[in-house]
Amino acid sequence: MSADRDEVPAELVRLWRLPAPASGLGRPAALDTERVVRTGVELADRDGLPGATLPRIAKELGVSPMSLYRHVGSKDELLVLMRDLALGSPPGTATAAGTAAGAAAEKWRAGLRQWAVAQRLVNHHHPWLPRLPIAGPPTGPHEIAWMEAGLGALSGTELDWAAKVGSLTLLSGYVRHASLLVQEHAQGRSGTGLSQEEAERAYARSLARLITPERFPQMALLLSSGTFEAAPDGAYDDPVSDHDFVFGLECVLDGIAVAVDRARTATGPRPTP
Numbered sequence: 001m002s003a004d005r006d007e008v009p010a011e012l013v014r015l016w017r018l019p020a021p022a023s024g025l026g027r028p029a030a031l032d033t034e035r036v037v038r039t040g041v042e043l044a045d046r047d048g049l050p051g052a053t054l055p056r057i058a059k060e061l062g063v064s065p066m067s068l069y070r071h072v073g074s075k076d077e078l079l080v081l082m083r084d085l086a087l088g089s090p091p092g093t094a095t096a097a098g099t100a101a102g103a104a105a106e107k108w109r110a111g112l113r114q115w116a117v118a119q120r121l122v123n124h125h126h127p128w129l130p131r132l133p134i135a136g137p138p139t140g141p142h143e144i145a146w147m148e149a150g151l152g153a154l155s156g157t158e159l160d161w162a163a164k165v166g167s168l169t170l171l172s173g174y175v176r177h178a179s180l181l182v183q184e185h186a187q188g189r190s191g192t193g194l195s196q197e198e199a200e201r202a203y204a205r206s207l208a209r210l211i212t213p214e215r216f217p218q219m220a221l222l223l224s225s226g227t228f229e230a231a232p233d234g235a236y237d238d239p240v241s242d243h244d245f246v247f248g249l250e251c252v253l254d255g256i257a258v259a260v261d262r263a264r265t266a267t268g269p270r271p272t273p
Helices: 010-015 033-047 054-061 065-070 075-087 101-125 141-153 161-189 196-208 217-224 243-267
Strands: none
Touching: 010 075, 033 054, 033 075, 054 065, 054 075, 075 141, 101 141, 101 161, 101 243, 141 161, 161 196, 161 243, 196 217
């Protein structure tokens, strides 16, 4: 890191793990930002986000809560640090730069699909992650790396920078919504012992007794179509291959494809390499 540490705000020093100046006072401290934040992530994974409080972290580490403030400035900063650590490194996505138009279209789409699926898996492993408030644009090293990977996937398109950022915001927002929806469905089923597939079947069978073609013609057709009966057991077990997620993801990518094609038409054909 080339930045002068004295010119970087303290919260970014901690977020980017910039080295602290040597104190010359003997052994290094046993506690550091990395250990505090990693413990917070472990608690959130185990007990949910409410379990990752500074007092709980201090208890887990066997230190006083006040000692944590040398390494984490506040609860809000802790959440920012936890988010960046939990995100980890993004997948390596292929770029479409320097390829013919048809091949470039396949590359950017495959790259963004891989990017979105990887985010969905991160949210699956850390269910609290999509519940964190989004306070602003990416600032942490892992967040920036994910942004870099997404921009890299779009690098061979004629989209301008605003459109590229907008595309990534749209796509990550869809993944976040899909992750939260799965959690909310699971919470709604809690206590019933039903899987998502079983809950959908029960939903269709109970409403079929109430919905008539005269009052709700389209809903009646939907319920009689067998759509809710069609999902086999285990259809929703894989967080990245269930029909609802895949269908929505492809629809979002279709929308980005329209913007990519429009930008290509506006700028004219690229010279053949």
